[in-house]
Amino acid sequence: MTYCIGMVLDEGVIMAADTRTNAGVDHVATFPKLFTFENTGERIIIVATSGNLATSQRVISLLKQQIDREEPVNLYTCDSLFQVAELVGSTLLASESHYRSNNPMSGVDFSSNFLVSGQILGHEPEMYHIYPEGNFIRTCQDTPFFQIGESKYGKPILDRIITTETPLNQAMKCALISFDSTMHSNLSVGMPIDIVIYRRDSLEVKIERLEQDDRYFNRLARAWGGGLRQLFDQLP
Amino acid sequence: MTYCIGMVLDEGVIMAADTRTNAGVDHVATFPKLFTFENTGERIIIVATSGNLATSQRVISLLKQQIDREEPVNLYTCDSLFQVAELVGSTLLASESHYRSNNPMSGVDFSSNFLVSGQILGHEPEMYHIYPEGNFIRTCQDTPFFQIGESKYGKPILDRIITTETPLNQAMKCALISFDSTMHSNLSVGMPIDIVIYRRDSLEVKIERLEQDDRYFNRLARAWGGGLRQLFDQLP
Numbered sequence: 001m002t003y004c005i006g007m008v009l010d011e012g013v014i015m016a017a018d019t020r021t022n023a024g025v026d027h028v029a030t031f032p033k034l035f036t037f038e039n040t041g042e043r044i045i046i047v048a049t050s051g052n053l054a055t056s057q058r059v060i061s062l063l064k065q066q067i068d069r070e071e072p073v074n075l076y077t078c079d080s081l082f083q084v085a086e087l088v089g090s091t092l093l094a095s096e097s098h099y100r101s102n103n104p105m106s107g108v109d110f111s112s113n114f115l116v117s118g119q120i121l122g123h124e125p126e127m128y129h130i131y132p133e134g135n136f137i138r139t140c141q142d143t144p145f146f147q148i149g150e151s152k153y154g155k156p157i158l159d160r161i162i163t164t165e166t167p168l169n170q171a172m173k174c175a176l177i178s179f180d181s182t183m184h185s186n187l188s189v190g191m192p193i194d195i196v197i198y199r200r201d202s203l204e205v206k207i208e209r210l211e212q213d214d215r216y217f218n219r220l221a222r223a224w225g226g227g228l229r230q231l232f233d234q235l236p
Numbered sequence: 237m238t239y240c241i242g243m244v245l246d247e248g249v250i251m252a253a254d255t256r257t258n259a260g261v262d263h264v265a266t267f268p269k270l271f272t273f274e275n276t277g278e279r280i281i282i283v284a285t286s287g288n289l290a291t292s293q294r295v296i297s298l299l300k301q302q303i304d305r306e307e308p309v310n311l312y313t314c315d316s317l318f319q320v321a322e323l324v325g326s327t328l329l330a331s332e333s334h335y336r337s338n339n340p341m342s343g344v345d346f347s348s349n350f351l352v353s354g355q356i357l358g359h360e361p362e363m364y365h366i367y368p369e370g371n372f373i374r375t376c377q378d379t380p381f382f383q384i385g386e387s388k389y390g391k392p393i394l395d396r397i398i399t400t401e402t403p404l405n406q407a408m409k410c411a412l413i414s415f416d417s418t419m420h421s422n423l424s425v426g427m428p429i430d431i432v433i434y435r436r437d438s439l440e441v442k443i444e445r446l447e448q449d450d451r452y453f454n455r456l457a458r459a460w461g462g463g464l465r466q467l468f469d470q471l472p
Binding site for chain 2: 153160219
C-alpha cells in the first residue's frame with residue numbers, strides 16, 4: 001500500500017509520501033511516489049501517487065514525455081491548475097483503460113489515485129485529488145488536506161490539528177506524526193518518507209528525503225509515543 | 237458502519253460496541269450490537285457484531301432460540317469457548333447462506349463479523365474473532381485485542397497501550413479514547429456506546445451504556461483532545 005498527505009495552507013503547500021510498495025508481502029520494494037515539475041520562476045507542480053505502480057509510473061512518464069516533445073497540451077502550457085488536473089485526470093484514465101483493454105479477463109486492479117498541487121505565477125496555490133475515474137476535487141478553506149492510500153490510521157491527528165492557518169513547520173510536524181501512527185499500525189507503509197515544503201509564491205520546489213535513521217523524525221516519534229503514554233496515564 | 241473492540245487481559249475481558257447503524261446516510265438508526273448470555277455462576281458469553289444488521293440479528297435470535305428450545309447443542313451446552321465459537325461460526329455461515337441463496341442475483345453484502353468472548357467455570361477467559369466464512373481466530377499473549385468494523389482510525393492508540401498486563405480500568409479508558417478518535421473521523425460510528433467490563437472468575441456480566449451526554453466520557457474526550465494539542469505544541 002502507500003500513504004500520501006497533501007495540504008494547502010495560508011503559508012504554502014505540504015506534501016509527503018512514503019516509498020514502500022508491495023505486490024504481496026514477499027515482494028516489498030522502495031519506489032518514489034512524489035514527483036515535482038518546475039518551470040523556473042513560472043510554475044511548480046507536485047504530484048503524489050498511490051495504487052497500481054505500473055499505472056502511476058506510466059502517467060508520470062507520459063506527463064514528462066508531453067513536456068519533452070513540446071506537445072501543445074502539457075503541464076507547462078496549461079493556463080491553470082484546474083487544467084493541470086484535467087490533463088493528469090485524462091492521462092490517468094487513458095493509462096488505466098490501456099492496461100484494462102489489454103487484459104480483459106484479468107482481475108488485476110489497474111487503478112491509481114493522484115494528488116496534484118502547485119502554483120502558477122499570478123495564481124493561488126491549489127491541490128486536487130484525482131480519482132481513478134479521472135474526475136477530481138479541490139481542497140478548500142474547510143477541508144485543507146487530502147490523503148491517499150492507507151489514510152485511516154493517520155487521519156485523527158490531522159482532523160484535530162490542521163487548519164489553513166497552521167504554519168508550514170507545524171503542519172509538517174503533524175504530517176510526520178500522522179505517518180508515524182500509520183507505520184506503527186500498518187506494515188505496508190514504510191520509510192523513507194519523501195517530503196516537500198513549498199512556501200507560497202517562492203515558485204521553487206525541492207523534494208527532501210527522511211531516511212530510516214533520520215534524527216529529527218526518530219526524536220519526534222519517540223517524543224510523541226512517550227508523550228501519548230504519559231498523557232494517557234494522566235487522564236481521569 | 238460499526239466499531240467494536242474486545243480485549244482479553246490478565247484481569248478479565250473488556251468489550252465495547254457503538255450503536256449506530258446506517259443503510260445509506262439517510263437511514264441512520266440506533267441498534268445494540270453487544271449481547272450477553274449468562275448461565276448463572278457457570279458461564280458468561282459476550283458477543284459483539286458488525287456488518288449486515290439483518291444477518292447479525294438473525295444469528296443472535298437463533299442462538300437464543302437454541303437455548304429456549306433446549307436444543308442439544310446450544311451456547312449453554314458447549315464444553316468450551318472453542319465449541320461456542322464453532323457454534324456461532326456455523327450459525328453465522330448458515331444465516332448468510334440463507335439470505336444469499338434467497339437472493340442469487342442481489343449485490344447485497346449479507347456478511348457479518350462477530351467477536352465472541354466469555355468464560356466457562358474452570359476455564360480461562362477467551363475471545364474469538366469469527367469471520368463471515370465461519371472460521372475464527374483467538375486472542376493470545378502477543379495480540380490481546382480484536383477490532384471489527386471501522387477499526388483503522390482507533391488502532392494506533394490500542395497498539396501503543398494495550399498488553400495483557402493492562403489493568404481493566406486503564407484498558408477501558410484506552411478503548412474509549414479509541415472510540416473518540418474513530419467518531420471524530422468517521423460519521424458512521426456514533427454514541428451511545430455499550431460496554432462490558434468483565435472481571436475474571438466473577439462469572440457475572442452486565443452491559444453498561446454510555447450516552448451522548450455521559451459526563452465521564454466527555455471529560456475524557458476533552459482531556460484527550462486538549463492534551464494531544466498541548467503535546468503536539470510541545471514537540472520539537
